[in-house]
Amino acid sequence: MVGIKIATVAALSSLALAAPSGPNIQNHGHGHGSSWKDKIKNVVVLVEENRSFDTFAGGLSYNPSINGLLHTNYCNSMNASDPRQHDDVCAGPRANDVAPDDPNHSITGVNMQLFSTFHPSEFLADELIEWENMRGFVTEQSVSFKTLNKTRAAEAINYYTQEQIRVFGTMAENFVLFDRWFASVPGPTNPNRAYLTSGTSHGHGQNDIGFLEYALPQRSVFQQLSEYNVTWMNYQNSTTAAMTDTIPVNGFNPDAAFYEWTKTSGAYKTNIKPLEQFYADAKAGTLPQFTYLNPECCSYQSFHPPSPITLGESFIKGIYEALRNSPQWEETLFILTFDEHGGFGDHVPPPVNVPAGDALTYTEVAQDGKNATFNFKRLGVRVPTLLISPWVGKGVIEHKGTNKGGEYTHTSILGFLQELWGMDTLTPRVSYSSTFEHLITDNLRKDTPATLPDPFPYN
Template identity: 55%
Template sequence: MVVILSFFALFLSLGSLTRGSQSGPDDESYLNSRIKSVVVLVLENRSFDTVAGGFSYSSDIDNLVNKRNYCNPANISASTGGTVCATPTLPNVSVDDPSHSISGNNMEVFGTFHPSDSSPETMQGFVTAQALTYNVNVSLAGQTIQYWNEWDIPVLRTLAQNYVLFDKWFCAVPGPTNPNRAYLTSGTSHGHGKNDLAFNVSAIPQRSIFQQLSENGISWINYSNTSGFLPDALFYSWTASSGATQTNVKTLGQFYMDARAGTLPQFTYINPECCKLQSFHPSSSAYDGQIFLKTIYEALRSSPQWDEMLFIITFDENGGFGDHVPPPVGVPPGDDLTYTEIAPDGKPVTFDFTRLGVRVPALLVSPWVGEGLIEHEGQNNGGVYTHTSIPAFLANLWGLDYLTPRVEFSSTFEHLIQEEKRDTIQTLPMPHVF
């Protein structure tokens, strides 16, 4: 009988973890006493090495300046033609927008449009993919593996140096923007592997974090500066049919007013403009992107809500820009859907949403996190940080269910919330045009 009862107690404890609650210092009450509001800003189309490849303030960062000389062959299928190596020479505005389709990612990561299950992730195909996409010379194609000089991106560098930088955070899909944003906000893209029409007509059917929060009485607003496409909350048919379009989707101007007044909701989700001004997506400039990020941070830092806030910054996908760390395998989202597209060689490519995408920058910003910390692999669940770590954290924060198996797989970061609040910088440096 003792054995049976012990097994039953263990089963109940495992069940409680599946529902998103945890025991000890990471439990819901511990988090709730410190974090009352969460703000998520998802920027566009830059890899980790593009942004943080030159950060020298910590030798613990797995980046280019600390770890290795990273090069790509000019043509991955030819034994001649030379190589291109990464240097801190990426310009303020990238000339071309690299390929970031599923098949393009295959070429960049595996060196072929059609990898097998045993194909090695060489991370050697970024220059080749760019040359094939735009028929450009090696010098221009080589921009895909160059990175920003750390002194040219002082806003990003200062945030990283003052808060928590994740150097093993991977995008959810080795593909474009909207499938990744769907994973971040619902734990699946429902089989979508490209930015197709369904995202622009609120035809994505699955339950999202926005629906989940409303069902649990947790306030949220999607503040958006988008034009020409829908803000992320409006991907979903529930948002359009429930009336939340009118009540929970606001302009970015309203965000600044709400931050100043201390009336931000419990969950704030911010869409930047894309793709010419402030999102970092080519042809957006690094200068304008930093100005935007600076204004968002300073609005939050001066808000009456700052002392109980967690601000999460990430990039939706690498955008075809190079990174030297091979992405891991995750788990599928549980809907058993696949996506097929035609690769540039005219042959079909089918993807089953198991493999994660390339590493992207992610930052945890709050008076409740440490200064200048570097977070590597995750410490719970599947041991991997990816975009679905955000809805997984929200589940643990507010006692919600995990939306999909991918969400349940994703590591969360409660352990980074400290016991004591600390003073934090009020303003970020002004960037310059370079």
């Protein structure tokens, strides 16, 4: 969630592309018509912080088809520009409960991680694919923290074992794990959260002041749900931001508070509630049709360094158990994802030459002092994502998408909500993103665990 540490400048290349209007309802189910819509009455989305698939979930061992690090020798160099040092630091099951550093996850920092250069050509797709080697994470870690200590730099690519993420691992074993789900932006938190909740970041490529001032003008899913008379609530940790129209005292807003509409409509007063209210509503069976959860950031709930993994596991355990033991469980779909990779390594190259949410671009100054412009036509790094419901299969591994653009990304959630409630498409990126309604089955499972194990005892 922390902002980038380099100078930035916003650039607008043209007016935003117009989003399609009117209902866009398609059925991609496997042989049961629209009946999946009758099963899911409540959708809950929890977006955690800053973990890549490989470093968080790449050590899961319960299914050999998971595209993680157990069957991959994944190495980086301390100096990506020096071929003599190629592959001199390799990933291992040595990730710490508390990461010693918070890796760089600015747009240009991620360029180095993915391409081993701050300046890939954003406008030559074939060249981008050729350059995308995913071997600059350790180099970037070394540059950002001015260290030649391989052990310290390797923390950017080291991973957890299944035993060390008992809570997430148990959920994965019991529901659906996506191992090819990409963040929306190869950059920091708030641009990704904006894409997840509106299909675009409106040209924002860093965690700037606009996210704290209800400044984003685009139509969000929160506005869209209200227009379609679908009930919703953004529950947020009560220490994260006050439900007011002022800048939060500690610099973070719940995601619904990014948008002008949330303030002008008065929704900031009626539809943003403290996290304690979520637990009460889940217990009472009064959750709205759409629930959006913001953890605190970045000390104990969010997984964002220096948040301990163990405390993040405790948090998601509590959210799951509140839903699992709610009267609404049998009509609930729970989506757990992470907003972005946070600078942690992954060996799978993100797709390039995909539709942006609009025609706006973003420019920042890289660590070499030169400008770099990003056109939002690349996806971010893979992040761990789970689909949880009594209506999905047990231990399913979902790889590539099966419809639309063939890739899962954060805007797949918006596409799914569009299909579920017959809403229009927000942006071209939403139209591109694969949806996952085919994973909802005709079988109501009675074997879903009511409780999850306690986190791994690091100490």
